[in-house]
Amino acid sequence: MSTHVSHATYDRLAINRLGLWLFIFSDALIFAILLITRFALFGTSRPEELNQALGLGLTVILLVSSLTAYRAEAAIATGDRSGLLRNLLLTIIFGTLFLVGVVGWEWREAPHLGIVPQEGYGIAFFSMTGLHAFHVLTGVLLLLIVFFNARRGAYGPDNYWGVEAAVKYWHFVDVVWVFFYPALYLVR
Amino acid sequence: MRLLWSLGLIRGLVWGIVGTAIGIGFTMLVRMALGKPAWETAPVTFVAAVFGTLAFLAGVGAFADWWRWASGEEAGDPPHHHEGPEWVRYFNFDTDHKIIGVQYTITSLVLMFAAGIMALIMRLELAQSGLQFVTPEQFNSAMGLHGIVMIGSILLGVAGMANYLLPLMLGAPDMAFPRLNALSFWVAPPAAILLFLSLAFGGFDTGWTGYPPLGAVGATGKQFFYLGVFFLGFSSILGAINFITTTLKMRAPGMSMFRMPIFVWGVFAAAWIQLTGTQFIGTSFLMVVLERLLGMGFFDPEKGGDPVLFQHIFWFYSHPAVYIFVLPGLGVISELLPVFVRKPLFGYKWVALSSMGIATVGFLVWAHHMFTVGLPNEANTFFMFTTMLVAVPTGVKFFSWVATMWGGKIEFRTPMLFLLGAFVTFLLGGLTGPFLAVVPVDQYLHDTYFVVGHFHNTMFGGFVFPFLAAIYYWFPKVTGRMYSERLGKVHFWLMLVGFVAQTGSMFQTGLFGMRRRIADYDPSLGFDTIHLIGSIGGYLVFFSMLIFAYNMIRSLVAGEKAPANPWNSRSLEWLLPSPVKGVSWPTPPVVVGHPYDYGVPNATFVRLAPAGGSDRSSQTTTPAHETKEANR
Amino acid sequence: MNTLEQLRAKKMRVGWLVGAGLAVTTVVEYYIAVGLARPLVPLAIVALIKAWLIVVYFMHIKQLWTSEEGGH
Ligand SMILES: [Cu+2]
Numbered sequence: 022m023s024t025h026v027s028h029a030t031y032d033r034l035a036i037n038r039l040g041l042w043l044f045i046f047s048d049a050l051i052f053a054i055l056l057i058t059r060f061a062l063f064g065t066s067r068p069e070e071l072n073q074a075l076g077l078g079l080t081v082i083l084l085v086s087s088l089t090a091y092r093a094e095a096a097i098a099t100g101d102r103s104g105l106l107r108n109l110l111l112t113i114i115f116g117t118l119f120l121v122g123v124v125g126w127e128w129r130e131a132p133h134l135g136i137v138p139q140e141g142y143g144i145a146f147f148s149m150t151g152l153h154a155f156h157v158l159t160g161v162l163l164l165l166i167v168f169f170n171a172r173r174g175a176y177g178p179d180n181y182w183g184v185e186a187a188v189k190y191w192h193f194v195d196v197v198w199v200f201f202y203p204a205l206y207l208v209r
Numbered sequence: 210m211r212l213l214w215s216l217g218l219i220r221g222l223v224w225g226i227v228g229t230a231i232g233i234g235f236t237m238l239v240r241m242a243l244g245k246p247a248w249e250t251a252p253v254t255f256v257a258a259v260f261g262t263l264a265f266l267a268g269v270g271a272f273a274d275w276w277r278w279a280s281g282e283e284a285g286d287p288p289h290h291h292e293g294p295e296w297v298r299y300f301n302f303d304t305d306h307k308i309i310g311v312q313y314t315i316t317s318l319v320l321m322f323a324a325g326i327m328a329l330i331m332r333l334e335l336a337q338s339g340l341q342f343v344t345p346e347q348f349n350s351a352m353g354l355h356g357i358v359m360i361g362s363i364l365l366g367v368a369g370m371a372n373y374l375l376p377l378m379l380g381a382p383d384m385a386f387p388r389l390n391a392l393s394f395w396v397a398p399p400a401a402i403l404l405f406l407s408l409a410f411g412g413f414d415t416g417w418t419g420y421p422p423l424g425a426v427g428a429t430g431k432q433f434f435y436l437g438v439f440f441l442g443f444s445s446i447l448g449a450i451n452f453i454t455t456t457l458k459m460r461a462p463g464m465s466m467f468r469m470p471i472f473v474w475g476v477f478a479a480a481w482i483q484l485t486g487t488q489f490i491g492t493s494f495l496m497v498v499l500e501r502l503l504g505m506g507f508f509d510p511e512k513g514g515d516p517v518l519f520q521h522i523f524w525f526y527s528h529p530a531v532y533i534f535v536l537p538g539l540g541v542i543s544e545l546l547p548v549f550v551r552k553p554l555f556g557y558k559w560v561a562l563s564s565m566g567i568a569t570v571g572f573l574v575w576a577h578h579m580f581t582v583g584l585p586n587e588a589n590t591f592f593m594f595t596t597m598l599v600a601v602p603t604g605v606k607f608f609s610w611v612a613t614m615w616g617g618k619i620e621f622r623t624p625m626l627f628l629l630g631a632f633v634t635f636l637l638g639g640l641t642g643p644f645l646a647v648v649p650v651d652q653y654l655h656d657t658y659f660v661v662g663h664f665h666n667t668m669f670g671g672f673v674f675p676f677l678a679a680i681y682y683w684f685p686k687v688t689g690r691m692y693s694e695r696l697g698k699v700h701f702w703l704m705l706v707g708f709v710a711q712t713g714s715m716f717q718t719g720l721f722g723m724r725r726r727i728a729d730y731d732p733s734l735g736f737d738t739i740h741l742i743g744s745i746g747g748y749l750v751f752f753s754m755l756i757f758a759y760n761m762i763r764s765l766v767a768g769e770k771a772p773a774n775p776w777n778s779r780s781l782e783w784l785l786p787s788p789v790k791g792v793s794w795p796t797p798p799v800v801v802g803h804p805y806d807y808g809v810p811n812a813t814f815v816r817l818a819p820a821g822g823s824d825r826s827s828q829t830t831t832p833a834h835e836t837k838e839a840n841r
Numbered sequence: 842m843n844t845l846e847q848l849r850a851k852k853m854r855v856g857w858l859v860g861a862g863l864a865v866t867t868v869v870e871y872y873i874a875v876g877l878a879r880p881l882v883p884l885a886i887v888a889l890i891k892a893w894l895i896v897v898y899f900m901h902i903k904q905l906w907t908s909e910e911g912g913h
Contacts, residue, residue: 036385036458038904043450043484050488054522058496058507061518065881080867088860091899095856099849139504140512148496148505166279173281178845183278192900199891203884207874 034182041186045193048156052197055152056204059145065208068142070134072127076206079122080198086115087195090164090188100178102171109168109184112191116161123154149201156194163187215293217301218398221269225399228264232257250429252502254410258436262399270302271392302395304387307789309394310373311687313365314680316394320362320401322758325751327355332711336744338732348728350412350430357404357417357434361441363534363668365397366676368448370537371476373687375452377782377789378470380461380797380815385454393447396440403437406430416726418527421508421519425500432501435494442491445533449483452476461781461815463800470780470804471560475540478564482529482536482571489526493519517582524575532571535671536564539606541679542628546610547805548778549625550617554805555609566602574599580651589648596646603639623697624776627678630705635670637709638663641716656726659719662712669708677704677757684764685771689787692768696760700753707749714743779804779814859898866891 089111096104131137131146138147167187170176176184213219236256237247266272298308299315330351334342343351372390376383384390407413411428419438424431456477460469469477496507497519506512508519547554554560576584576592610632619625641663644650654660677700684692718736719725730736774783781798782789799816806812870887873880896902 031459035904036454039458040386040389040450040454042902042905043453047446047450047484047488050485051492054489054492058518058522062507062513062515065879077867077871084863084867085860087895087899088856088863091856091859092853095849095852099845099852101849140506142513144505144507144512144514148499148507170278170281175281189900192895196892196895199895200888203870203874203888207870207884208881209874209879 037182037186041189045189049193049197051152052149052201055145055149056200059149059204063142063145066142067205067208068134068136070136071206072130072134073206075122075127075130076202079119079127080202082115082119082122083195083198086112086119087192089115090191094181094184094188097171097176097181097184098178102174102176105171105176105184106168109164109171113161113164113168116157116164116191120154120157120161123150123157146205149205153194153197153201156197160187160191160194163190212297215297215301217269217395219300221265221395221398224268225261225265225402228267229257229261231264232260235260250410251432254429255432255436255498255502258403258406258433262396262403262440265399266392266395269395271395273302274388302391304383304391306372306376306384306387306390307687307793309390310369310371312394313369313372313397315369316397316401317362317366317369318758320358320365322754323405324355324358324362325754327351327358328747329751331355332744332747334728335730336741338730338734338737338740340729343728345728346412346414349414349416349726350408352726353413353416353434354404354408357438358401359668360417360530360534361397361401361404361437363672363676364441364445366672367476367479367534367537368394368445370472370541370676370679371448371452371480373683374782375455375473375476376459376793377785378473378780379455379459379464380781380794380800381455381459382792382794382797384451385459386451389447390451393444393451396444396447400437400440400444403433403440407433407437418523419494419497420523421497421500421516424497425508432498435498439491439494442487445483446487449480449487452480453484456480461794461797461800467558467561468800468803469561470544471554471557472537472540472544474561474564475536475538475543478568479533479536482533482568486526486529486533486572489522490530493522493526496522517579520579520582521575524578525572528575528578529568529571531667531671532567534668536567538631538672538675540564541675542610542631543606544780545624545628545678545682546613547807548776548780549620549622549628550614551620551807552613552617553803553807553809555612555615556605557803557805559605560609563602563605566605567599570595570598570602577646577651580648581655593646593648597643600639600643607636607639623692623694623701624678624682626698626701627674627681630701631670631674631678633670633705634666634674634708634712637712638666638668638670641666654719656724657719658715658723658725661725662715662719665708665712665715669712680761682776683782684761685775686782686787686789688765688768689771690764690768691771691775692764693760696756700757700760703753703756704750707746707753710746711743711750712746714739714746718743779807781815784815784817855898859894862894863891866894 089108093105093108093112096102096108127150128147131143136143136146138144164187167183170183233253233256236253240249240252241247298305299312303309303312330343331348334340334348372384372394375381407430410430410433413419413424413428413431413434415424415431415434419431419435424435456469456473460466496505499505500507500509500514506514508514508516510516543554543560573595574592576582576588577596580589580592641659645654645660645663681692681697684690717739721734721736723730723734723736730740771787773787776783784798785793800814801816802812802814804814806814866887870884870891873883873887877883
């Protein structure tokens with residue numbers, strides 16, 4: 022029996038993209054559930070004590086990181102390897118900054134403002150930021166792998182699926198925050 | 210010894226144990242560093258279980274290729290060559306969808322037997338009023354395990370059929386993501402182990418629904434239950450990604466969506482529920498675990514939480530979940546029926562779309578499990594109507610089957626008998642459904658054995674009977690041998706009689722107020738005889754499954770050689786030799802017609818591409834005697 | 842090579858435009874929250890616009906149904 026498969030028949034890239042989108046769609050629902058939980062339990066109320074400057078700062082950092090991630094993909098798609106490396110590194114730095122801001126700063130400060138994970142608004146606040154931070158962490162790890170693979174010259178304008186996948190995932194994490202930021206910090 | 214170590218399963222178990230130990234040590238160190246007492250059963254065992262599961266997967270070799278990719282090597286295509294004896298592949302991380310399909314199916318059957326034993330324990334206790342054999346706590350654990358292990362078994366059974374058949378039926382070389390496919394299978398064994406480990410930590414007395422507040426307190430065993438379900442769900446989601454992508458992107462040339470085998474439609478519709486719905490049970494259970502471990506009061510009113518919220522999230526998956534089980538099962542019925550009555554499937558397009566219809570409407574009915582919660586009347590009424598609506602697409606399927614059989618020449622071989630069994634039980638389950646959908650009736654029948662009877666009939670009609678029909682039907686394809694027709698028929702009749710007796714007793718006691726999830730009942734209710742009949746029926750079902758197991762094992766070793774196409778099926782998979790060796794379809798066939806034109810003169814479904822080489826190039830799927838039959 | 846350069850310039854321009862769009866919507870979002878008594882619905886609309894910008898221009902969701910663009 023032949024073991025050779027005629028790969029030409031299948032568009033591997035289209036298959037990969039569909040699979041990734043399905044994964045993202047499914048994953049997005051976890052965040053949707055937490056978002057619903059937040060409104061179901063606490064309506065549109067929120068504590069006044071939240072650190073607004075920090076919230077806005079984190080949002081800006083994450084949006085900028087999405088721009089650099091986009092530029093990384095655009096760079097490799099047009100054959101610019103050093104642009105890829107530069108922008109990947111920037112994205113990783115911004116992502117790490119975001120993590121430090123949420124886990125290292127916001128999580129330390131919130132309990133002093135009366136927002137604790139065990140009860141009241143803190144249940145929603147910590148579960149939502151926590152799950153999101155976990156995704157940011159995995160995104161940063163993914164980008165790191167891609168970064169080191171890129172340094173070894175693994176990608177070119179005709180094959181950069183690894184970059185594309187990591188970047189898409191990163192944008193997805195950003196989109197989640199686009200909804201979480203107003204839901205956690207802004208609604209009334 | 211070397212042979213033993215070459216088995217991924219053994220490596221996984223050893224690594225899993227080591228990983229668990231490391232997890233225990235790690236958690237205790239972290240706890241000490243945080244200034245807490247080193248040992249506390251709940252958090253330590255939880256982290257250890259997660260570590261153990263990941264280590265199991267690493268030991269099996271599930272992460273090998275991803276690790277290679279992460280460390281900068283080229284992972285390449287999954288290998289098609291294998292050394293050593295063939296059977297070893299079934300115990301290893303293997304990317305061939307046919308191996309994975311068999312792995313899933315066998316695991317599913319093993320779990321089905323395990324969960325069946327739990328049912329036997331319950332039936333034994335219920336056979337007589339008073340407590341004879343188990344404590345109420347043990348009864349509750351047996352009940353919860355029966356439920357959740359059966360659900361796991363069914364999910365794996367669906368994945369088994371889908372994995373084995375999808376590429377064969379679609380003319381694809383393999384699934385879209387073979388590595389992911391193998392990973393999603395190998396998540397299941399540790400998940401099942403976790404479910405059973407719950408027994409070692411005090412069991413879980415919540416039943417498979419795991420409602421808080423009861424679920425949020427008490428024995429550590431509940432955490433193993435929640436975690437096991439979480440991993441099973443993970444496996445299910447990854448599987449769904451594969452099913453959807455394969456269906457959309459890897460069909461043979463000429464096979465439009467409406468030329469797909471109808472079974473694929475069932476799997477495709479179910480996969481969308483798997484992909485989306487499963488997150489809801491997973492997240493709801495995750496929230497309960499967070500409440501248990503970190504005190505986050507999602508469902509604790511004293512802390513600002515709401516226990517009813519859990520039920521909403523939970524049932525948003527757990528109602529559609531039954532369609533994950535039933536849609537592929539009903540797909541099997543629509544797939545096999547035309548073969549055994551030698552007539553085209555009636556209303557193919559409607560049957561295909563009804564699967565999507567059921568999958569959609571299924572997401573709008575969840576609160577019919579909550580009619581006694583005290584939701585607003587408007588909500589209850591809404592969910593009553595949407596629930597009734599499910600009967601419409603389901604009815605489309607039923608009438609299609611009746612019309613397909615109408616005037617057909619039915620061949621009563623074992624798979625066909627199981628289809629008839631499915632009709633009987635699915636009809637019983639279907640007809641009792643609308644009663645339960647009506648709010649006032651449900652408020653009387655809620656949590657009685659009437660519900661249990663209804664549910665088991667839908668499950669047997671929608672999944673168990675079709676699943677067994679599928680196993681008999683494709684057994685020659687998978688093994689190249691025939692099963693024993695005589696034993697198959699004995700299996701069927703024992704099972705049908707036993708099952709109807711068992712659920713009949715459930716309907717009757719339920720109508721008279723027998724509560725479910727209770728180990729004992731008042732002898733003055735007069736249920737003793739009818740419960741005894743139910744128990745005898747239950748044991749009969751189990752006994753018939755033993756005959757089935759014997760039949761399968763004996764036929765695997767010493768069954769007659771199967772003919773190339775024992776059912777004269779037109780479907781793609783029967784064009785390949787049995788068992789299929791190597792890559793399923795190295796060159797895709799070309800589809801030129803409709804799959805179910807049985808008895809239609811000169812109807813051709815498929816032409817094999819000449820590049821496929823060798824002797825199969827000129828075959829088509831019209832069996833030789835077919836044209837005669839049509840002129841009858 | 843010239844065409845690749847042009848393509849890159851075009852992609853970068855799209856990037857800056859979308860980035861500017863995100864910046865503007867974020868400012869708008871902030872002032873909605875500060876200024877309105879019931880900001881829920883306007884905030885949801887702005888969030889949807891931002892998500893749409895990212896999903897369409899950064900994540901290229903159209904690749905799912907148009908195979909020509911962005912193939913590599
Ligand atoms: Cu339901």
